[in-house]
Amino acid sequence: MDLNALGACFTTPACVVTQATSGLIVGMLLFLVAAGVTLIFGVLKIVNFAHGTFYMLGGYVAYTALNLTDSYTLAVLSGTLAMALFGILFERVLISRVYGSNVLMQLLVCYAVVLIFDDLVKIVWGPEFHAMGMPPAFQVPPLFIAGGVVPPFYAVLIGIAALIAIVLGLGLSMTRIGKTVRAAAINPQMVSALGVNTTALFAIVFAVGGGLAGLAGALAAPVRSLSPGMGFSILIESFIVTVIGGMGSIAGALVSALVIGMVRGFGTIGFPSFTDGLIYIVMIAILLLRPQGLFGRPS
Amino acid sequence: MKDRMKGRSALRDAAFAVISLIVVLAIPLVHRSPAFEDFIIRLSAMALFATSLNLLVGNTGMVSFGHGMFYGLGAYAFGLIMQMTDLSLIVAAMLAVAITTVAALLVGAICVRLSTDYFAFITLAVQMLFYSIIISWQSLTGGDQGLRGGIPRREIFGFELASQLHLYQFCAIVAVLGLLALRHISESPFGQTLRMIRDNENRASFLGIVLWRARVLAFTIAGAFAGLGGVLAALFVSGAYPELADWPNSGQAIFAVMLGGINSFLGPVLGAMILLALNDVVTRFTEYHGLVLGIVILAFALGLRRGVLDFLRLAWPGRAR
Numbered sequence: 294m295d296l297n298a299l300g301a302c303f304t305t306p307a308c309v310v311t312q313a314t315s316g317l318i319v320g321m322l323l324f325l326v327a328a329g330v331t332l333i334f335g336v337l338k339i340v341n342f343a344h345g346t347f348y349m350l351g352g353y354v355a356y357t358a359l360n361l362t363d364s365y366t367l368a369v370l371s372g373t374l375a376m377a378l379f380g381i382l383f384e385r386v387l388i389s390r391v392y393g394s395n396v397l398m399q400l401l402v403c404y405a406v407v408l409i410f411d412d413l414v415k416i417v418w419g420p421e422f423h424a425m426g427m428p429p430a431f432q433v434p435p436l437f438i439a440g441g442v443v444p445p446f447y448a449v450l451i452g453i454a455a456l457i458a459i460v461l462g463l464g465l466s467m468t469r470i471g472k473t474v475r476a477a478a479i480n481p482q483m484v485s486a487l488g489v490n491t492t493a494l495f496a497i498v499f500a501v502g503g504g505l506a507g508l509a510g511a512l513a514a515p516v517r518s519l520s521p522g523m524g525f526s527i528l529i530e531s532f533i534v535t536v537i538g539g540m541g542s543i544a545g546a547l548v549s550a551l552v553i554g555m556v557r558g559f560g561t562i563g564f565p566s567f568t569d570g571l572i573y574i575v576m577i578a579i580l581l582l583r584p585q586g587l588f589g590r591p592s
Numbered sequence: 593m594k595d596r597m598k599g600r601s602a603l604r605d606a607a608f609a610v611i612s613l614i615v616v617l618a619i620p621l622v623h624r625s626p627a628f629e630d631f632i633i634r635l636s637a638m639a640l641f642a643t644s645l646n647l648l649v650g651n652t653g654m655v656s657f658g659h660g661m662f663y664g665l666g667a668y669a670f671g672l673i674m675q676m677t678d679l680s681l682i683v684a685a686m687l688a689v690a691i692t693t694v695a696a697l698l699v700g701a702i703c704v705r706l707s708t709d710y711f712a713f714i715t716l717a718v719q720m721l722f723y724s725i726i727i728s729w730q731s732l733t734g735g736d737q738g739l740r741g742g743i744p745r746r747e748i749f750g751f752e753l754a755s756q757l758h759l760y761q762f763c764a765i766v767a768v769l770g771l772l773a774l775r776h777i778s779e780s781p782f783g784q785t786l787r788m789i790r791d792n793e794n795r796a797s798f799l800g801i802v803l804w805r806a807r808v809l810a811f812t813i814a815g816a817f818a819g820l821g822g823v824l825a826a827l828f829v830s831g832a833y834p835e836l837a838d839w840p841n842s843g844q845a846i847f848a849v850m851l852g853g854i855n856s857f858l859g860p861v862l863g864a865m866i867l868l869a870l871n872d873v874v875t876r877f878t879e880y881h882g883l884v885l886g887i888v889i890l891a892f893a894l895g896l897r898r899g900v901l902d903f904l905r906l907a908w909p910g911r912a913r
Contacts, residue, residue, distance in 0.1 A: 340709070387890075387894070390894055391893070391894075394897065396655060396708075396709075396712075397649070397655060397846065397849075397850050397854075398850070398893055398897065400846070400850075401847065401850050401889055401892075401893040402889075402890065402893050402894070404843065404847065404886075404889065405885075405886040405887070405889035405890040405893065406886065406890075407886075408882035408883065408885055408886035408889070409882065409883055409886035409887065409890075411882050412880040412881075412882040412883035412886070413883065415880065416880065416883075525840075529716075529720070529839065532713065532716075533717070536710070536713050536717075540709070566727065566728040566730075567724060567728045569720070569724045569727075570721055570724035570725060570728065573717045573718075573720045573721035573724060574721060576713075576714075576717045577702075577714060577717050577718060577721065580706060580710055580713065580714045580717065581702065581714075584706055584707070584710045
């Protein structure tokens with residue numbers, strides 16, 4: 294623990310900017326993954342333990358697409374769309390068979406998918422770490438804000454994630470399909486009785502959730518290395534985000550993802566070896582004081 | 593009449609335990625196979641771990657994602673006591689289980705008031721906090737390298753635990769005694785109470801049962817037996833590793849419980865056996881054992897829709913467990 298270093302950082306604008314930026318990208322990536330988890334849980338009451346796999350596959354698909362096309366835009370699009378499709382397949386082929394059965398049965402199915410795809414990734418891309426590297430368009434000198442270093446790619450990543458947060462929030466509250474999704478979260482039988490095709494609706498929810506995770510994987514690929522099993526750690530963190538924010542709440546996911554991002558960003562200076570522990574303490578405290586999470590409705 | 597039946601079923605359980613123990617102990621006398629003996633040693637640790645978890649999952653309907661914490665705590669406590677003191681093995685093991693019991697009581701008292709989903713998440717969070725402490729408290733635990741330097745395998749009741757055969761016999765006896773105790777608990781009035789809470793907590797509450805007290809007690813007992821399993825695990829690897837308390841390890845126990853069957857007492861033992869055997873056999877043929885394990889799990893989950901023993905009991909309803 295090094296509180297002096299943390300104090301010194303808070304008094305230097307350059308350090309604050311640098312750490313806040315790295316905290317922001319951690320938080321924004323987490324938000325993209327957790328938004329899918331929370332959306333799927335909110336509507337389907339399924340805790341998707343395979344969501345980290347979507348993130349991992351999104352990264353790998355983007356990696357291959359970049360190698361083939363040399364266009365990072367296409368890479369991000371293909372990672373996102375591939376995972377949206379994968380989400381539909383996953384829901385139709387596997388998850389739809391365990392609706393209404395024991396939570397543990399759903400967990401078992403998801404875990405099997407995690408195991409299978411971790412190994413498939415090893416077979417297709419090899420067990421070693423891959424670095425995608427910064428796309429050529431972003432290989433430019435970094436921006437300096439108040440003396441802190443901000444690579445342009447970080448700024449773009451944060452911008453895209455913020456845009457997604459706005460689109461998702463407005464889409465859920467304003468559009469017809471968003472309203473239907475919210476209604477289905479409260480009473481799926483009633484929505485179905487009113488003539489909405491809930492089967493398609495559930496598949497769409499999984500497509501959106503999967504697409505967001507794929508997008509996060511594709512956006513993370515240039516700044517983090519790719520490896521089989523990379524979905525595991527982001528999965529745990531996105532659960533923490535979901536629980537702290539309130540299960541089913543997109544706004545809650547955004548706020549708590551940013552909080553966790555900041556704890557990570559500044560925690561690496563203050564408590565390098567106990568950052569994780571700090572996050573778990575926050576989670577335990579929230580669960581004890583407000584089990585439904587910051588933005589959740591009490592059940 | 594009822595008492596006599598109960599006495600008889602306790603007798604039957606004990607007889608079953610003695611016979612299984614005799615068979616397991618007799619095998620090395622006929623044929624020595626280090627691989628098989630290793631398997632039984634690991635199985636005894638994991639069987640206690642999984643069966644104790646099922647006291648929560650199957651009996652009480654409490655899905656804990658953090659059971660690995662107590663397995664890891666048992667292993668670390670035992671390893672550290674053995675390394676730092678000259679206490680005899682049995683005292684060290686009892687102390688380790690006692691420490692785990694107290695920890696489970698504290699964690700349980702905090703966690704059990706939360707409802708199902710949140711209970712799962714808070715147990716997971718507490719376990720991960722424990723895991724982070726192990727990783728960051730390097731001077732005591734050795735951090736991510738684990739507790740090294742070996743655990744002295746002192747003699748106990750004439751068992752020379754440095755010998756594989758004696759370790760095998762010791763672990764088998766401890767595991768069978770532990771399972772018998774768990775069986776006794778799950779068949780006792782207290783065990784029946786837990787099942788009533790699982791099936792209808794409001795009714796149990798109306799009948800005057802203090803729900804949280806029964807749940808804390810179940811959580812504590814489960815933690816204690818997981819700690820005992822951790823002691824055996826520490827003896828086998830002659831150390832303790834953070835992975836024992838990490839969440840994939842809790843996951844393993846949940847899968848053992850699910851594969852074997854949550855409504856059969858011996859389900860988790862069978863599940864642990866299947867999981868360990870799959871690991872051993874598959875790793876011999878391919879490095880992609882996750883792929884094979886995943887497909888097998890999918891086949892079980894979507895094909896049987898319940899654990900193996902539960903499935904068999906449904907298929908032949910005449911047979912009791």
